[in-house]
Amino acid sequence: MSMDPTGTVGLGPVLVVGTGLLGTSIGLGLSSMGVPVLLDDVSPTALAVARDMGAGTPVGEGPVGDAEDVGLVVVCAPPDVTGAVVVEQLRRHPGAYVTDVSSVKLAVVGAVRAAGEGLGDRFAGGHPMAGRERSGPTAARADLFIGRPWVVCGEGVAADRVRALARSLGATPVLMDPQAHDDAVAVVSHVPQVVASLVAARLLKAADPAVGLAGAGLRDMTRIADSDALLWAQILAANAGPVGSVLADLRSDLDGVIAALDALAEPGAAVGARSVLARTVAAGRAGRERIPGKHGEPPTAYARLTVLLPDEPGQLGRLFEDIGSAGINIEEFSLEHSPGRPFGLGEVSVLPAVRDELEQSLAALGWRVVG
């Protein structure tokens, strides 16, 4: 459960270009293991904040301020300039390997290829699947990447360096082809983002009492819609082909649903319309079963129970202490507050075999299990 200093062997001094959330987090992680880190950013303020947080030494300052002997450059620039900055760094540091952390990979590979000069031999792309709702260096964390997949696109020594970087920061390297990566994130990240935004935007036109009926289902479904509009415009634009293709596929199914609903809204038999609706829901359920569970194992169907929690400090502590003392491991947990009520509903997921035992234990200790 920790970062791996032995993974840093051979990384040499690392130059981080772009000291936002990801760049500063990488600098903090490497610095904490004694790897010399140089920092650069077009914003003097972002650079100074990253330095003050201990992420490394700005280029030109201090004892490791000389960028001549850099072994690896990590480009953490905004997605719409990543390709250009990667090419610039490959030219500026002919003895170094270069990687990036942007969430779309083919565009960066394309920029490196287009530049020619054999630059691609020293480049491998990367995409740590970590992020936060907050951004900027002040939100950075040395251990932001622990336990997260870190996609590596490339081969040879360059890819080895990126894998070593990922492992040293506690992430799990996953080797993928750039096109496969971009297709994958279109399905698991970019399309869900667009669609969550489209659903949440419906609330703008809804009446207040309607919005008042919104519950945990809608909140969970639209949580990722709480995102930065300009950053996402860049990401979606950079992955326009794969995202557009998956959305077109989705629209084709949506057209079928709307046609079925139109037929049902009119008088008449609407033959087949109900089966379109049922098949749509069934396909979603089957698709969802493919999402991996904990530890990368196949998904497990957990058993759930819902416990009533008075809304005061210490209640959750007492609950989890009671669950722990029963020797039962909690697989997932979520807490929801009831509208207009001074208490919450805690949903505890456990392995199916121990659910009933847990319910009995909790009931015996005075907890109200309500589901």
Place this chain on the structure above:
Amino acid sequence: MSMDPTGTVGLGPVLVVGTGLLGTSIGLGLSSMGVPVLLDDVSPTALAVARDMGAGTPVGEGPVGDAEDVGLVVVCAPPDVTGAVVVEQLRRHPGAYVTDVSSVKLAVVGAVRAAGEGLGDRFAGGHPMAGRERSGPTAARADLFIGRPWVVCGEGVAADRVRALARSLGATPVLMDPQAHDDAVAVVSHVPQVVASLVAARLLKAADPAVGLAGAGLRDMTRIADSDALLWAQILAANAGPVGSVLADLRSDLDGVIAALDALAEPGAAVGARSVLARTVAAGRAGRERIPGKHGEPPTAYARLTVLLPDEPGQLGRLFEDIGSAGINIEEFSLEHSPGRPFGLGEVSVLPAVRDELEQSLAALGWRVVG
């Protein structure tokens, strides 16, 4: 935080028609307060299970087995037969008020109106906003409705009876016009359901490594896609007009996004395409801000911190005990496991003013705060 026996005054004997999850839960709740409950169901097995669980007495059995003096009939039949069953019950019990619990209200009102005979004077629709992923009488709970909104559609004594029923079961009655209710649930429940299913269905065609990159965002976004296909086909069909209308509105925005992505995927300037994408994400964020927070108050922006948790019994208990002993109240909490790693990441939401204090307290107690 409890059910309200005083609210049962005047309910008289209650007949529950349909002993699935909702009907059996209503029977259990009322019976626990001493209200005489009669049960009926077309399935003798479902009826016997509900009786054995203590939800009430089947019609024709036992001391309150006579349905003559029933004061209120609660129809908990499947959505596609609710209207017909309500009319049948209004005719069979001329001295009783009748309500239902189905998730679409205009169709039921229409069926009662179409029947004529002044039946509508004794009817008010209802919709408790409670449900579970499991269904059937075995999943029933006396306190399923505690803290949930219970929409009441109607007026006069009939509506008073439904409000009393809702309050006695611990729910919060919300008076709404049937059309307003159906429009509201289209936006906050039915459209999110359809769209979550459409997004999850994309995973059916994705390669294994792609699905392996799926994280908490996709899991949360598609959680409601884990639903019963036949039940949802009925609900969507019954609310075809409003759901179709909101989906058509969504499709119009989706068309704009796809056109922008198509323009960006081709060589050329794609003028305005990026602003379509940015406006889409911004509109979603603005819509999401309307979702109410805890206690029905306006939503609060909580501050979050992420804590590394070894995956073993008792760790969550220790964490929450430590948070409780710092006197800090947890507003929201979610737990996520890292792929391929034997630990989880707990996301704690607290009021912004106490976030830094909490982080310092936890760090001092040896917790790894990683975000």
